[in-house]
Amino acid sequence: MKDWTGNSRSAHATLGARNYALNERETNDYYATEPKALELLLEEETFSENIWECACGEGHLSKVLKSHGYKVFSTDLIDRGYGLGGIDFLQWDSPFDGDIITNPPYKYALEFVEKALEVITDGHKVAMFLKLQFLEGKTRRAFFDKSPPRKVYVSTSRLCCAMNGDFDKYSKSNAVTYAWFIWEKGSTDAPIIKWFN
């Protein structure tokens, strides 16, 4: 695996520092998002021309964005054969002039939101497809007090995130409720809640 400068040693050093067990993370943290989830969001929300899908997996969200004419920068920690592999989003430290849209590894969801808000510039959006339960919890409450989402789109019907991209196996048995959380950097307005799907 190579990092974005083509240096395989530094990519491994970065991964080692974050104590990743690659095989385990490949199995446990890869849940491809049903593309319909984003198709429906795009009926409600507009985004900047440039979008970064910073945990792109096999590109299920990136492909939808591209089909709608967006310019999409697709990266992932793991090279899954789509976009640029070996990029640890949580280590990224340069500004991005556009919006960030992803379904992040849920274990690091808050860190992903914080990092996304750090790297985009004022007025740009972060859209994260997250479990509805992301709304609760003391640590997140403290974060929401400072950085409330501008909108939360709750999925009325169940949508599927398929482990390892295997929609044939997982599409019929989804007990998780998801929502799209949208932040607009710089806004501290009270969130608006909407329903979709």
Ligand SMILES: C[S@@+](CC[C@H](N)C(=O)[O-])C[C@H]1O[C@@H](n2cnc3c(N)ncnc32)[C@H](O)[C@@H]1O
């Ligand atoms: C829930 S999956 C979603 C994949 C894709 N966004 C989608 O919606 O289909 C989360 C993805 O985050 C990637 N990932 C985990 N940790 C990461 C990190 N620190 N930086 C970038 N990507 C990471 C995993 O490899 C996995 O592909």
